[in-house]
Amino acid sequence: MIAALGLLVGVALGLFFRPDVPLGVEPYLPIAVVAALDAVFGGLRAYLDGIFDDKVFVVSFVSNVVIAAGIVYLGDRLGVGGQLSTGVIVVLGIRIFSNVAAIRRHLFHA
Template sequence: MLAVIGLIIGIVIALMWQPDLPPWLQPYLPIMIVAALDALIGAWRSSLEHTFSDRVFAVSFVSNVVIAAIIVWIGDLIGVGSQLSTAVLVVLGIRIFTNAASIRRQVLHA
C-alpha cells in the first residue's frame, strides 16, 4: 500500500512540476518505462504467489531499467539503436504478458 501511495504522490508531483527531459535521454525513456513496467508486473505476480521480496523488487526494478538503457546505448554506439530498442521491447513485452497471464490465472482461478 505504501508503494501505491508513493506512486500516486510521484505522479501528482510530476504533473504539477512538469519537468523537462534532456534531449539526450529522450530515446531511452520508452525503454526505461517498459523495463520498469516489467518489474512492477513481476512484483504483482510474486505478491499474488506470496513470494514478494522488497529487496528483490528494488534490485529488479533498477537493474531492468539500467540494463535496458545500456543495451539501447550500445546499439546507438554501433549504429543499430532502433533494432536493439525493438529487441528489448519484444523481450520485455513477452515477460510482461507472461506475468499478466499468470496473474489472470491466479485471480480468476482458471
C-alpha cells in the same frame, strides 16, 4: 496501500512539475519505463505467489532499467539503436504479458 499511493504520488508529481527530459536521455526514457513496468508486474506476481522480497524487487527494478537503457545505448553506439530498442520492447512486452497472465490466474482463477 503505500505502493498504490506511491504510484498516484508519482503520477501527480509528473503532472504537476512537467519536467523537461534532457536531450541525451530522451531515447532511453521510454525503454526504461517499459523495463520498470516489467519489474513491477514481476514483483506483483511474486507477491501473489508468496515469494516477494523487497530487496529482490529493488535489485530487479534497478537492474531491469539499467540493462534496458544500457542495451539501447550500446545499440546507439553501434548504429543499431532503433532495431535494438525494438527488440528490447518486444522482449519486455512478452514478459509483461506472461506476468499479467499469472496475476490474472491468481486473481480471477482464469
